[in-house]
Amino acid sequence: MLHCPYCSTLTKENETYCMKCGRMLPEDRYHRLSSKPNFFTRWKSPILSTVILLFFVISLYITLEMRTAKAKDYYTKGEEKVLAQDFKTAQSLFQDALDMKDNFQQAEISLAFMNQALSMEQTLQKTEQLLKEKKYTQALEILNESEKGLQDYNGEAVNQMVERVTKQRNKINIEKLEHALKQKPEIDQLKVLLWDAVSIETEEAEQLTATIREQIVNYVFAKASEQLKNNQFSDGNLIVKDGLKYAPDSEKLLSLQTTIDKEKVAFETAQQSRIEQAMSTANKEQQMNESDAIKLKQMETTKDDQGNLVVKGQVQSVATIPINSIRVQYSITTNEGETLLTNEVYVYPEELYPEETGHFEFTHYDVNMNQALTAEVETIAWYTK
Template sequence: MENQNKYWLIPFSFAVIIVFALVVYVFYEIGIDKRVEEMRIKAEEMALEGNFDAALNLVKSGLALRPNHKVLQQDLTLINFGKTLYQKLETAKKDADDKEFDKALETVSTVEKELENRNGEYFDMLRKLVNKYKGEIEVKQIYYLVADKNTIDELADALSRLAYIDNPEAKKVDKLIREKIVNIAYSTANEMLKDKQYNKALEVIEKALQYDSSNDKLISFKKTIIEQKTAFEKAEAQRMEEALIAAAQEEAINRTNAVRVLSIKGYTNEYGDLIIEGEIENVAKRPIYAVEVYYNIYDADGNVVGYGSAYVYPSYLMPLQRGSFSNMHYGIFNAAHVTVTRVTWYLN
């Protein structure tokens, strides 16, 4: 009887072992399914962030565990599609860096067409990526095209195009173009002022103020033009030219000693433009106004490679009050130092 009981235990033991193995196998398979699902979710998150390579690695790892996983197979196709578009956009960016803007924008247009009639969060992300690259390329093209433009109207057209591009680089170039408008207006009006074309000079400044209404340099220069225009008209009306000349001669010594140049420097900005900046002080005992600083630009060998002048702002300086001046030059790449050659002003 005892032997019969023992024989009965043998098949029972095998049954227990088989059941245990099946349970272990089921939990093992469940564990794999869980890992694969985690990989799938993480891969989709990375794909939505534009991290295509990391997403592809996860999908491939998941397919290695579950080769017939339909969703992963679909994800693999979509992520490869996104990576291919991204590589095309990178190629377009490189073409733009090489100044081949038409080629770059044509590539972007091709990518846009590939996204037509495709809906969903993933494709929305790809469209945003395309818009980002397109905006950056258009901004580079605009900045390249305006590099040699020297009229306010031409630069204003570029500002109009930039207004439709929403990215940080567009705002940066917008600011640079407005600064260029300010400097062109300043330089143009300055030449007109020297020829006593006061109204035309004011028109130029007013036009530039449309694009930078709070610019201190333009506002100060406008005041300078108005003051000189008023002074000139008053002198003409009162026929005081001879008296003014005599007064100018009489005040020659005071004029020579009225201004102290505290500093002047030149440096090149990131776009290769030469920036001139300086500071002066009114050391006279009377107020002065319309102070203009003239300077020469030298290379390392002491050769003059450029010159210019700038009005000080604020335009009206009380005794011991300091004022600043600045100017910008385009196309001077070998400047080593800047020296003030003379300073002019009016005594109040």
């Protein structure tokens, strides 16, 4: 086909001038056949395509940047809601962030944590209901199982959730202990409950620990004293040593342990002869030290938290030398004068210096407290060496 060699416009064979550019056409048809397009004509389409593509790329980039910025904004707001414990709103914001930006890894992790946190919220509510029903073991089981889902996460929000779980667990354990103590557990159960209480790091648990430990000490003291009264020194010592595992700093048990050891030595080395020898001395001061060295200051009967009879009192040394192994024998009588029982208890501390005051206390189990009872001292014995 013929065309203008200058503007590439199609021409007819009989035309002399180009209808578009107005220039004279070559007479030789060959030149009209071999005409080449100019630079603009040749690159017009590629340039236009490039411009359109560049515009598209820039538009896409700007759009992605805007969506990324919006996603980060949603994520930041979600983090604020997490710290405010508003997990439901935070979950929605993290989902919005993912909708704005695919493969937003932090938002994916946070959204997964929100799902776990909301599940934990439901678990905490469930444990409250189980507490009301006194289903302590079941409450602890579902709490521990749900807590495992937090192990794959870290951060301040996770720490807050773990702290809430720990507080709830402590609350359950404390209520479980309080309920168990109301059932008046045996000594072996008390020992187990003590370790449970020690494992809880709260002030309330410390008070429970002290209460349980006191019950163990009173029980051990009563049983060991009974063995001592029957001259079963080894058995009494074993009982005290076992009790010291649970109350190693108990002055009451440590003093009793020392008393048992000394009583054993005294028994094995002719205890009676030493007492008679001391009583036969003619020295007035020595006579007082041996026969009138202790003054009863106070004695009373009360009930402990479990309703057991507790006999306690104070004695004072009026001797001029230290005295030790002070043993108080007393009887419990009714208002009608009937003697229910007699008992011996050792004073602590084990050794009293002149003018010092000692204490004694004994818990009687299986005594009917539905009647008025009176405690009366029968004898007080002691050693001066």
